[in-house]
Amino acid sequence: MKRTWTIIGVSDVPRSFEWYQSLLGQPKTPPGHDYFGQILDTDGTVLLCVHQWGAHEHPSLMSPDEASPGNGLLLFFRVDDFDLALKRARALVARLEEEPHVNPNTRTREFSLRDLDGYYVTISALSVPQRRGPASRRPNERLQPTKARQEITGATSAPSRVKR
Secondary structure, eight states, X not given: OOOOOOEEEESOHHHHHHHXXXXXXXXXXXXXXXXXXXXXXXXXXXXXXXXXXTGGGOGGGSOTTSSOTTTTOOEEEEESOHHHHHHHHHHHXXXXXXXXXXXXXXXXXXXXXXXXXXXXXXXXXSSOOOOOSSOOOOTTOOOOOOHXXXXXXXXXXXXXXXOO
């Protein structure tokens, strides 16, 4: 398996580290260094790395003056606790960039906000909300005859099984 580590340049590693831990509902821990920290999921997966601007002379992390932070980057997190994430986000910022809505492409709820350094962050529900009401059928699945329909039409054959 391959994994990417998204690393963003920030002006204050400890402060940004705590901000993202709060947003993502992670336990409060200090960053590994004053210049670098990894926000980890409960299974140890790296969710995001924050790196001090100018530390270690990485060309794209030298200074926020070279380009605006987040130019060409969208931090997009899928979460399994969307409603709690929304509450945490509202506690971190004065206003959201985008209020909660359903993304027509993913059909999941999402909202967006800016972090302490101006990065655009989108939080999306991990799964599509379940519909309430009668169960829907797949568009290509034929309805099976009901007992009442069989009596009306005289159909006596058993319903066929559809392989999936």
